[in-house]
Amino acid sequence: MRRSIVKARLAAGEVVYIVKAAYRDPRVVELMGALGFDGVWICNEHIANDRSTLEAMVCAGRAGNIDSLVRVHPSDYTDIIQVLEMGANGLMLPQIRSAQEVRNLINEIKFPPQGCRKLDGIGADSNVGLLPLAEYLKIANEETFTVVQIETVEAVKEIDEIASVDGVDVVFIGPGDLSLAVGHPGDVNCAEVSRACEEVLQACRRHGKTPGIACGTPEQAEMRFAQGFRFICGASDYRLVKAGLRREQELMASFRARANS
16 A cells, blocks of 8 residues: 555645546546646546546556545445545545544544454555555555545534544535535635634644645635645646636637638
């Protein structure tokens, strides 16, 4: 099992910068790694990745030396265990509503004595069964990181208790969904979302956790960094492709306008 880039940066108190893969293409994941990003956020909540595609994307992360953070909303234990055994370095848990829900999920993510994760021992996370058992259990517990998403009013109310849960590495604001939850769709700078951001920052300081947030633009990332966020998700492949195509479209329109003048 490869050591986690994200866990090393978190332990050193450094900023973590990840990008999101909206397209289901392992080559994009490998490219992100080759460019030197810390991690890639692979969404298995809104994007319908089948298991084979998801496994190929996680495998591409290992090839590109980038951490794979998979967002999965578990409906049963296998949703978690299969992603970990594919070799994912981290799990993002969306739509969290209570600290007890987080404790239950951490219990499934960690091997004993930290949790009750069950053993197979031949997956990618165990170097396909080549790691000695004791070493595998220790590394898996140490190197797997957990990101809990604060996107609901209920989670904001319990933020201090959620941030106190052992095994949580990053407390991550989902500003889009939170803006929906507080009745201001899309206004990620409304008073309620801004207040929630500050509460997350304070809870993370009290309990030694890393505050994270999603940012749509470089300017937003700069602003959130200045506020104290240290786990930042910036661009996605979708946004970068769209921006590049729009620039080309503008250039094409300029050529045509000059040619027809």
